[in-house]
Amino acid sequence: MATPHFTVHQPATLEEALDLLGRHRASVKLLAGGTDLIMKLRAGATSADHLVSLNRVGGLNRINYQDEDGLVLGAGARISDVAAHPEVRKHYPALAHACSVMATTQIRNMGTVAGNLANAAPSADTAAPLLAYRGSVVLVERGGRRQVKLEEFFKGPGLTVLEPMEILEAIRVPVPPNRAGSCYLRLSARSQVDIAAVGVAGFLALDLDGCMMGVRLALASVAPTPVRCPEAEALLEGQRPDPQLLARAAVACVRAARPIDDVRATANYRRAMVQVLAGRVLQKSLAMAQGGAQ
Amino acid sequence: MAKQTIEITVNGDRYEVAIDPWRSLAEVLREDLRLTGTKIGCNQGDCGACTVLINGRSVSSCLTLAVEAHQREVTTIEGLAKTPQELHPIQEAFVEKGAVQCGFCTGGMIMSAKHLLDKNPQPTELEIRQGLSGNLCRCTGYNKIVEAIGDAARRLNPAKEGQ
Numbered sequence: 001m002a003t004p005h006f007t008v009h010q011p012a013t014l015e016e017a018l019d020l021l022g023r024h025r026a027s028v029k030l031l032a033g034g035t036d037l038i039m040k041l042r043a044g045a046t047s048a049d050h051l052v053s054l055n056r057v058g059g060l061n062r063i064n065y066q067d068e069d070g071l072v073l074g075a076g077a078r079i080s081d082v083a084a085h086p087e088v089r090k091h092y093p094a095l096a097h098a099c100s101v102m103a104t105t106q107i108r109n110m111g112t113v114a115g116n117l118a119n120a121a122p123s124a125d126t127a128a129p130l131l132a133y134r135g136s137v138v139l140v141e142r143g144g145r146r147q148v149k150l151e152e153f154f155k156g157p158g159l160t161v162l163e164p165m166e167i168l169e170a171i172r173v174p175v176p177p178n179r180a181g182s183c184y185l186r187l188s189a190r191s192q193v194d195i196a197a198v199g200v201a202g203f204l205a206l207d208l209d210g211c212m213m214g215v216r217l218a219l220a221s222v223a224p225t226p227v228r229c230p231e232a233e234a235l236l237e238g239q240r241p242d243p244q245l246l247a248r249a250a251v252a253c254v255r256a257a258r259p260i261d262d263v264r265a266t267a268n269y270r271r272a273m274v275q276v277l278a279g280r281v282l283q284k285s286l287a288m289a290q291g292g293a294q
Numbered sequence: 295m296a297k298q299t300i301e302i303t304v305n306g307d308r309y310e311v312a313i314d315p316w317r318s319l320a321e322v323l324r325e326d327l328r329l330t331g332t333k334i335g336c337n338q339g340d341c342g343a344c345t346v347l348i349n350g351r352s353v354s355s356c357l358t359l360a361v362e363a364h365q366r367e368v369t370t371i372e373g374l375a376k377t378p379q380e381l382h383p384i385q386e387a388f389v390e391k392g393a394v395q396c397g398f399c400t401g402g403m404i405m406s407a408k409h410l411l412d413k414n415p416q417p418t419e420l421e422i423r424q425g426l427s428g429n430l431c432r433c434t435g436y437n438k439i440v441e442a443i444g445d446a447a448r449r450l451n452p453a454k455e456g457q
Binding site for chain 2 (some may be wrong): 004006010103106
């Protein structure tokens with residue numbers, strides 16, 4: 001494997017980073033944690049003459065939670081810092097959990113949540129919980145900014161709606177309602193270090209009558225992109241929770257999956273596990289919502 | 295392509311080196327600074343033998359570009375003890391508990407243990423095992439490493455002993 005040669009630019013501001021992207025547009029990549037990019041460059045899976053590092057851009061590491069605006073994760077927010085952040089753990093426990101079980105300590109200290117999304121692996125561990133929490137991404141280019149719902153962000157394995165001259169600047173997640181519960185469960189053959197073979201995230205809240213509202217279910221590693229489960233969500237929305245209904249919704253989740261056979265699991269196993277994990281995710285989310293505090 | 299000049303502080307010593315920007319921190323530590331206690335095993339961020347601390351956080355130095363360590367503080371296994379004549383309490387515990395066999399993973403294991411104990415001075419056995427999830431050892435079967443880190447935690451926090 002030939003060593004790739006490239007120049008590394010280390011801008012201090014987002015404006016400078018955007019200028020560098022434009023100037024070197026013929027062959028440029030953004031570098032954040034580098035845990036995926038450096039590997040791909042060395043393997044020849046991608047190439048670039050110029051890397052624009054986001055690691056010295058001021059303010060990009062921010063993790064902010066406010067009761068009005070919800071959560072903002074800057075593009076430089078490290079996975080380990082998101083996992084440990086008290087407000088993330090309190091209001092978005094499924095995201096905190098995903099960030100604490102994926103990869104290894106060293107990779108979590110290096111990698112960013114934004115990079116996990118922009119890399120657009122079908123198995124991205126943070127994607128399913130962020131879909132369940134109605135997350136969006138803020139994309140910036142020299143002309144301005146746009147906000148894209150996460151469910152519209154992924155286009156295929158490794159593909160997103162990001163334009164070549166755009167930077168994923170931040171992730172925004174709305175404030176969850178009171179009496180909400182959420183959960184992320186993943187399976188992999190070799191515990192956490194390996195990529196997930198199946199991941200399921202869920203979110204639900206209870207209204208004053210105890211009916212479920214705002215239900216969201218999302219799957220990872222079982223389709224070309226992380227996906228929502230609209231059929232299962234519609235089954236549950238506005239309904240009183242009961243075990244049979246939750247079980248039917250778990251079956252409906254399987255219909256949102258389009259899994260393949262690969263080295264990590266067979267498609268049939270993945271379908272079977274989507275149902276099992278979705279059932280558990282719904283039960284745990286419901287128990288959390290009924291318990292009052294998250 | 296032009297070399298880039300970086301300033302890094304490694305184990306308290308300041309270095310200025312001109313390097314090719316595509317080289318990893320692990321390579322520069324070993325080849326330019328001759329700090330060969332940091333090992334390159336898999337060279338893809340799985341095995342943990344290259345673990346060092348940058349500004350106190352454990353990272354895989356094989357996946358970190360050396361230029362990204364510009365003006366940062368790096369700690370390697372060579373810099374863990376107060377002086378070259380001494381061992382750090384984690385190193386002492388590894389020796390005394392027999393947590394070292396071939397030794398190739400040891401530097402990385404100890405740097406991960408250092409990161410863990412800095413964040414969590416009283417880890418449970420499970421937390422120790424999770425803290426080592428990014429470090430592979432093919433000799434010891436891990437048990438003695440886990441014991442050594444538990445022992446190191448007690449050495450570093452003698453006041454808590456007996457709790």
